[in-house]
Amino acid sequence: MTTQVFSKIRPLWILVGSAVFVLCGGIAICTAVFGIGMNVILSPRVPPTALTTIQQPTVQALVSPTAAVTLASTPSQIPLPNATYVSGIPAPLPANASDPANAVRTYYQWVDANRYDLTWPMLSTHFKDVFNCCAPNYNYGGYVDWWNSVDRVEAVDVRAVQQDGGRAIVYMELRYWMKAGGQSVDRGYIHLVYDPVAGWLFDNKTDTL
Numbered sequence: 001m002t003t004q005v006f007s008k009i010r011p012l013w014i015l016v017g018s019a020v021f022v023l024c025g026g027i028a029i030c031t032a033v034f035g036i037g038m039n040v041i042l043s044p045r046v047p048p049t050a051l052t053t054i055q056q057p058t059v060q061a062l063v064s065p066t067a068a069v070t071l072a073s074t075p076s077q078i079p080l081p082n083a084t085y086v087s088g089i090p091a092p093l094p095a096n097a098s099d100p101a102n103a104v105r106t107y108y109q110w111v112d113a114n115r116y117d118l119t120w121p122m123l124s125t126h127f128k129d130v131f132n133c134c135a136p137n138y139n140y141g142g143y144v145d146w147w148n149s150v151d152r153v154e155a156v157d158v159r160a161v162q163q164d165g166g167r168a169i170v171y172m173e174l175r176y177w178m179k180a181g182g183q184s185v186d187r188g189y190i191h192l193v194y195d196p197v198a199g200w201l202f203d204n205k206t207d208t209l
Contacts, residue, residue, distance in 0.1 A: 099160065104190050107122050116144050124203045155172060187207075189208070
């Protein structure tokens with residue numbers, strides 16, 4: 001009698017135990033899924049633009065407005081490299097070479113505008129040795145000081161009087177207004193030589209032919 005009772009109870013325990021095990025497993029899985037879902041929902045998210053917002057100040061710092069001010073304030077009146085002309089050996093004059101008289105007029109127009117960075121390269125090595133002595137650096141400071149003492153210069157008469165290949169002579173008549181006061185007139189002849197890179201260069205200045 002007792003054996004029959006136990007044989008009936010054991011299957012019931014097994015059934016109940018299986019049901020409890022399945023129920024607990026389902027609850028554990030649901031709890032885990034719920035926890036993960038809540039963690040994702042409640043965790044703070046970084047918007048995609050956050051990195052851009054953080055990096056922008058760094059990029060702007062590299063482009064400083066000071067750089068533009070520095071470049072704008074750099075003086076332009078600095079000596080440029082000497083022309084390639086070798087004294088005594090003028091280059092052959094090409095067919096499209098400009099008028100030597102026009103080169104002289106341009107020189108004094110730039111002088112009047114204080115563009116010594118453009119006029120200094122128009123002087124040959126020989127001219128600098130004679131009037132802005134001496135090599136290797138020449139007296140560029142004296143050159144600038146002299147022209148800074150002139151308030152205004154006007155080319156009254158400029159014309160070519162002689163031209164032979166890569167050499168030319170231009171007659172000029174200049175009028176000076178000095179900053180210290182007074183006017184003066186300068187008449188003479190500019191001897192020019194042609195350089196294939198720089199064009200016509202002042203090579204000498206004489207009072208007569």
